[in-house]
Amino acid sequence: MDIAASSGAEGRLRAALEASGHRHTAQRGAVYRYLRNVTTHPTADEIFTQVREVLPDISLATVYKALEAFVEAGLARKLSVGGGPARYDGRTEQHDHVRCLRCGIVRDVIGPHDSEMIRGLGSGDGFEIIDYRLELIGYCPACQS
Ligand SMILES: [Zn+2]
Ligand SMILES: [Zn+2]
The missing domain is CATH 3.30.1490 (Dna Ligase; domain 1)
Structure with missing residues (x-):
């Protein structure tokens, strides 16, 4: 992995979280990297299952709180679709x-x-x-x- 590139993205994540009153943590960093790198619009459960492979100590509650923080900080979109569980999107620009x-x-x-x-x-x-x-x-x- 390119350390410089990843620390740059991590720096932007930290700045955006802190600007909206949220803390940056290593666990939130891992959740955000996962969300940015998939195109599947995963549910919180799906994100939890995947991130736990890398961070076995992470809890589902931590994933939910991270996702809420990202949405409030404008880093992710929460999609309410078809009455199912909410899905999350790491792309925030207008798209359908x-x-x-x-x-x-x-x-x-x-x-x-x-x-x-x-x-x-x-x-x-x-x-x-x-x-x-x-x-x-x-x-x-x-x-x-
Ligand atoms: Zn299908
Ligand atoms: Zn999307």
Whole structure:
């Protein structure tokens, strides 16, 4: 692993956490690195299972508190999808999701689409649109058979 690059990312994580009144810990660093490096939008349970492989002492409560701190610090997004457990996303810039109705996996929507057109849909009766969440639903390749 590139020590310099990882300490730079760790420094930014620390700065963002402290700016929003949260502590940086080694465990939070590990949770954040995992979340940033996956595209699966994992649940807290899934994150706990994976991070525990590296940090056997970490607890599920610590994972939950870390995730709450990241969301408050603007480092992660919490996705409430389909009535299932919340999923977490290490990408915070505007992007959209596709969700499988059978197994519940969530992936990023690939490819450009017209944000202005989508925002325009909501402004008919004077709403000022500041943001949107677009979710496509269907069946993932594994669930189609
Ligand atoms: Zn599926
Ligand atoms: Zn995403």
